[in-house]
Amino acid sequence: MDAPEPEKRPGRLSRDADFMKFWSAESLSMMGTQISIVAIPLLAAETLDATAFQMGALNAAQFAPYLLLTLFVGVWVDRTRRLPLLIGTNLGRALLIGLIPVIALLGGLNVWLLMVLVLLSASLTVVFDLAYQSYLPSIVERDQLVDANGRLEGSRSFAQLTGPGAAGLLVGTLTAPVAIAVNAATFLVSGVTQLFIRRVEPAPAGHDGPRPSVFAQIGHGLGLLLRNVYLRALGVEAAVYNLFNQMLWAVLILHLTRGLDLPPTVIGVVLTMSGVGALLGSTLSARLGRRWGLGPTLIVSIMIANVAPLAIPAAGGHWLLAAVVIGAALLVNAAGLVVYNIQAISLRQASVTSDVLGRTNAGYRFAVTGTAAIGAVAGGALGDLIGLRATMVVAALGTIFAVVFVIRSPIPKLRDLSEVVPEEPTPPTAPVPAAPKPG
Template sequence: MASGDQHFSAPADPPVVGGRLGLLVAHDFRQLFVADTISQLGAQVSLLALPLVAVLALHASTFEVGALSACETAAFLLVGLPAGAWVDRMRRRHVLIAGDLGRAVLLGSIPVAWWLHWLTVYQMFVVALLAGVCTVFFDVAYQSFLPHLVGRDNLVEGNAKLESVRAVNQIGGPTAAGLIISWLTAPFAIAVNAASYLGSALFVTRIRRREPRPERAPDAHLGREIMEGLRFVLGNRMLRSIAACTGSSNLFGSIATALQVVLLAGILRLPPWQIGLVSSVSAVGGLVAAFTATRVARRLGQGPTIWISIGATSPFALLMPLAQRGVLLWLAAVGGGVWSFGAVVYNVTQVSFRQGLCPERLLGRMNATMRFLVWGTMPLGALLGGTLGAVLGVRPAMWIGAIGGMFCFLPVLASPLRGMRELPSWGPSPGSDLLPAGAQAG
């Protein structure tokens, strides 16, 4: 094992949990839970407001809307790998606070520029890109901090509770966002998102458990640390299959989602509140999944849950390109809810598996490598969606995304995960400090 491995604090002892509240009785997890609740609500406002500013206020083209969507996730492709190595050198709690504050300042610049009549689509590109950089560091630190707070035995419950926050906000958030946008206009609604990140940072500061500052090994080298994370992920057949499945799903999903606001606002001419309501209906499935993911995994087995959850629900995304005013619109929204159910069950199961599989010292690099591989496809998909939408039309481009997404479960179906009811977790493994006990490099 490389020198300097012991400079990280040990993972948290599992909190004593029980009753209906479970992990929420633990003070530190509760602060993270509340912080996530606040920031997720604000993020739902921004998710709807940013493209609406581009479409309705700045009269952006279909390609520009796709490019804006690409800028929001391009940072995972540009800085995703080094972010993991940097996070492993820093206190993760500090990274969370800095990420929240950075996003608050960047998004706050949009309503200011609008009020001064200076706002352009190019400023929105820059804000989306830099806010994405903050999100990269926040997300890598966030996923790496959770095992430290709750212990590995509580990871599935912790991830499920945090996914429930996301699901609740995806239900109520878009409707609230549509109403706020109708009341304040889209540029000023983004100020709500900026304020939410300030609130999130405040609650993260209330987390009591501290990590000691990691000490850099004398021979530390950024490139070698990045490669160590890559070797851990790409050297394990199960992680490779998850990366291929999630990355391809995000690629095809981004083609469709980049154009969804263009379809609803530009073609169907729906008001903002109705667009928000469509998104809320689609998110109901995610809320149901957040409360049932643990039971689904227990009934089907962890490995089968990973491929069945996404394979069985992805065809329902075919309904959105068919959307028209009236019954077909709400049928598409319900189809989105079924797909959302599968996506949340998939995420809770595979993220908990990844966190439990990885040794403490590599958590940041493992999460960053996975985010690079699976979220790095999103800006490519958004750009491809904008290009296809401009050349072929919005609906044909969305069809391509929906049909392609139906086959993304094949890598995990072809992997050892297919029939494994119990997945391996990290433990002493003779002869290697990179492979988990009971697993083999593929």
């Protein structure tokens, strides 16, 4: 019996009730996450008196699960419906992040326990991220991907714009645990909102005969990532960028608090500049893509994004001047990065078929976020060894080098997604048992 035809989706995303629920839920959790991105390091640096190495380790705890879990989670995501995973991980993160202010209120929080809670929450984030990027193409049409990703990146940009400032205000006027509690509440509301999405998600593709092993499917996803010229170039660039970018972010908060002696409210304003740039990038990305073409937009935006961090360690003199220079660098970096990411995510989603998207996203995440964990630890160690400013110089030079991998690929020649043919490779097969020997 033939499967029923998928229901026709509205031409305009604003009239698609299920996409609007998905978008609003994700927007809310993005806001809470941006608050915690500032509040948790401030809690560690100012309340728990963390060292540079501990700050690097805390930052690495956000990314270590991508090294340990991503490849296996990617197979799981391809074997099951994605929406229940989104709901469950949002509710689980609400619980784990909510424990941080509770334990702090009881006087039992220390840096290492904070790392454990961040690590567990990040493990759920691995599941969420892979399910989220694989779920989106099932609720919007192929020609709506850039628009849908643009709206989601716009929400991320708005969260980056307002979240750090809100975090600085909450930490400065109340406490860091209160700011973190707000993040827990956003995860809770987001998970509940997703319960009301009505569109029936298609069942995962079945298999004829024995199911391939998990390791065979992992190898299949990694093989796709390495063979596809677009995925390979995007993945290597992002892996190198994240390695050095997290090296910089591992020591940036310490540099702002101890090196420049900025108060939490000013730090919040400085970090808010990333949000201003991201919002600018999200509004320009689709327009630039149509005017310049997909490939040229990717190249110009990533060059701008990767050069900007060099201004951060160069900032000095009066604290106000340094804050302005660093804020401007973060603004330019974020604007270029968001323009690039909207185009790059859409290119990745168009490069393979839906039934292997979870595995290819997993391989991509394993590479690009796994290196972030390494960079965070290396940044903390270098901060103790050669100093905060010198560490940021090394990191900024490394991000510039990452651009080479996209420039030397076929990506600069692409005009739009219609030129990209989704790869449909032969799926991995389960081993066939040997026939018994005749007696």
